[in-house]
Amino acid sequence: MIYLSILAALLLLFALVMLVARSLYWEPDLNSAGLPSTDAAGQIDEANDAMSFEILLRAFGDDDQRFITALGDKYVERLLHFERKRIALRWIRRKSAEARSVMREHANRAREASDLTVSGEARLAFRYMELLMLCELLSLSVFLFGPAGLQKFAVQTNTILSDIKRFGNVAVPGADTVTS
Amino acid sequence: MLRAYEDFSSRSLARIPSTLERLIYVASTRDYNSGWYHHEGLAARFDPVAAAKALEYAHAGVFREVSLMPLEQLSDELEKYMQSAKQEPLAFLTAWQKLEPYRVAIPMQVDPTVAELFVSNIKIALAVLRYRLPKEPGHQSGASLPPSPAPRSLPQFRS
Numbered sequence: 001m002i003y004l005s006i007l008a009a010l011l012l013l014f015a016l017v018m019l020v021a022r023s024l025y026w027e028p029d030l031n032s033a034g035l036p037s038t039d040a041a042g043q044i045d046e047a048n049d050a051m052s053f054e055i056l057l058r059a060f061g062d063d064d065q066r067f068i069t070a071l072g073d074k075y076v077e078r079l080l081h082f083e084r085k086r087i088a089l090r091w092i093r094r095k096s097a098e099a100r101s102v103m104r105e106h107a108n109r110a111r112e113a114s115d116l117t118v119s120g121e122a123r124l125a126f127r128y129m130e131l132l133m134l135c136e137l138l139s140l141s142v143f144l145f146g147p148a149g150l151q152k153f154a155v156q157t158n159t160i161l162s163d164i165k166r167f168g169n170v171a172v173p174g175a176d177t178v179t180s
Numbered sequence: 181m182l183r184a185y186e187d188f189s190s191r192s193l194a195r196i197p198s199t200l201e202r203l204i205y206v207a208s209t210r211d212y213n214s215g216w217y218h219h220e221g222l223a224a225r226f227d228p229v230a231a232a233k234a235l236e237y238a239h240a241g242v243f244r245e246v247s248l249m250p251l252e253q254l255s256d257e258l259e260k261y262m263q264s265a266k267q268e269p270l271a272f273l274t275a276w277q278k279l280e281p282y283r284v285a286i287p288m289q290v291d292p293t294v295a296e297l298f299v300s301n302i303k304i305a306l307a308v309l310r311y312r313l314p315k316e317p318g319h320q321s322g323a324s325l326p327p328s329p330a331p332r333s334l335p336q337f338r339s
Contacts, residue, residue: 001303007266049242051248052291052293054248054249055293055294058248058250059297059299063250063251064250064251064252064304065251067250067251067252068251068304068308071308071311073307073311075307075311076304076307076308076311077302079303079307080251080304083300083301083304084300086296086300087293087297087300089298090293090296094293115192129221158338
């Protein structure tokens with residue numbers, strides 16, 4: 001029994017290490033359309049971010065699912081399932097990339113800050129880990145079952161990311177505002 | 181720019197009945213080679229740069245509306261557009277599924293996820309319309325139709 005517990009603990013540790021390693025080595029999915037990093041592009045990014053929640057509702061919602069199910073064609077149902085899964089996974093990767101970007105920016109500013117608080121940094125790190133784990137769990141669930149019915153988890157992911165963005169600024173007093 | 185946008189919205193866009201048609205119309209004011217927007221009437225009344233910006237802004241707004249539209253509404257709008265195009269429905273669907281002309285309606289500076297959602301929704305709406313096509317009597321569902329350009333067996337999903 002004790003060996004089983006040790007094995008389970010090792011597996012969990014391995015999963016955690018893989019999670020962190022994967023988050024570090026993933027290429028950012030931001031600006032993949034080649035948006036210029038000018039002020040104008042920044043404004044467009046803000047507008048696009050405002051759409052993020054609406055994408056979430058569409059990708060993880062079940063309105064379209066109901067419509068297609070009522071139609072009664074298996075091919076269209078499979079197509080919807082396939083397409084929604086693709087969009088949902090892309091959305092999750094995007095959120096994960098945004099979180100990494102915020103954390104990277106926060107780390108850069110934190111190096112120069114003199115009045116960091118341990119509790120603030122710990123809280124931020126905890127939220128970041130929570131978000132990464134939620135993203136992995138969400139990805140796995142979407143991959144296995146599809147995004148329909150997972151809207152609650154996706155909203156939670158979005159909320160944690162908003163917290164990280166907000167808290168990333170508060171934790172380094174006097175830092176410039178990160179566009180959310 | 182705002183005045184040019186309001187002018188374009190009230191004079192041109194408001195006359196087009198469906199959102200999808202509005203999107204196709206605004207996208208058609210963009211030059212494929214330069215990405216520059218141009219509308220004769222608007223450029224004559226306003227500064228050409230402001231007119232182009234207004235068109236770009238209008239494009240982004242209408243694109244957002246279409247991309248986030250429920251599939252049921254999008255299918256209906258696409259059906260209306262197909263009817264207004266006065267083409268044989270089967271020929272229209274085959275061309276749209278094979279050539280994917282709707283991709284030119286994607287604005288240049290758009291969130292890639294939104295662009296993907298748009299393409300994805302149009303693909304599904306086209307499949308819905310193909311399914312809704314009247315079947316020839318005595319045939320099973322879809323048996324009278326040529327094979328769909330979209331593969332009937334979906335590719336293996338990769339995360």
